[in-house]
Amino acid sequence: MSDSKLREDMCRYGRSLFERGLTPGSSGNISIRLDDGGWLVTPTNASMGFLDPARLARLDRNGRLLSGDPPTKEIPLHSALYDTRSSTQAIVHLHSTHAVAVTMLPEIDPRVVLPPMTPYGLMRAGQTALIPYYRPGDPAVADAIRGLAGRYSSVLLANHGPVVAATTLEGAVFATEELEETAKLYLLLRGMNPRCLTPAQVADLVATFGLELPHPDHVHGHDGRCHGSED
Template sequence: MSETKIREEICRLGRSLFERGLTPGSSGNISVKLDDGGWLVTPTNASLGFLDPVRLSRLDAAGKLLSGDAPTKEVPLHSALYETRAPARAVVHLHSTHSVALSMLPEIDPRAALPPMTAYYLMKCGATALVPYYRPGDPAVADAIKGLAGKYSSVLLANHGPVVSGDTLEAAVFAVEELEETAKLYLLLRGLNPRYLTPAQVADLTKVFELKLPDDHQH
């Protein structure tokens, strides 16, 4: 896909996420890695609903701004995922309501923020890690992401929101949407003793769809 098409795709999917209330105001950011090792990322203080393809931030492989507006303050977050997740070609970070709510609950396991509730959650997200709270833009969040050693494509930032990588931008968007819907299910069913997928069912999904779950998340 050409850079022009990628710019248009970032704006199209960003608007879709915004219009469905998945990241309000000027929250959230999107990046896509380019063939030359650089990447495109949404600008700081930009609403995902009103992005301009020409004004997207174009960074080189070292993260230096080459053109466009100043990039999001979350560049270290995106960079850490690209560095540790070899298949990652796109990263989406939102402030989606149910995922943020989930990140604030005391019982959440940092190695598996959600139980195996649905097949599509496992297929799209795998497992979701929870990292501690850092202020937005804090470079230390990159160290927390790197500490996951590339095992997770789906991460919750405590009291902040989800960040998900994918091998395409569309895959990352679909995954973060699946994470949000699964977080919503968890909150709806919390305290009701729901049935989750059994270890045998998880093993079947892992085999058939060749899922790569972290070693400590083999339910």
């Protein structure tokens, strides 16, 4: 895909996410890994709704700015996911409301933040890990992500937001949207003892779609109930 098309796609998806309220103000960032090992990255302090293709940051494989505006300060977390997941070609980081809210709940298991509520939640985002709080731009967040050893394509940063990796930009956007919707469902149904996917249903999804789940046996409730919230 040409450089100009990649730039246009980043701006188009960024605007879509912004217009639907998934990343307000100048929050959130997107990166794409290029064939030469460099990146295209959204600039620091830039609104995702008003990105300029010509001003996107172009970095070399060592993270040096080659052209465009200075990149987002969240480069360390992007770098950590690229380094530990070789298949990753695009990353989306948002400050989406429901995903952030879930990170603040006391019952959350950091190994598997959300129960298996919908098939597409697993198919798009897989299982999601929770990273402890670090201030935005703190290089230590990269160490925390590297500690996951590439097992997760989606993580939630405590009190901050989701970070999702995929093989395409479209895939990363879709997975981030699905993660936000799953978080919203979790909050809507919290304390109501809803039915989640059963272990057998999860196993069927894994077998049918070749899903790689870090904790395939970690399913909430052997009867399909989403236990662990407010029993």
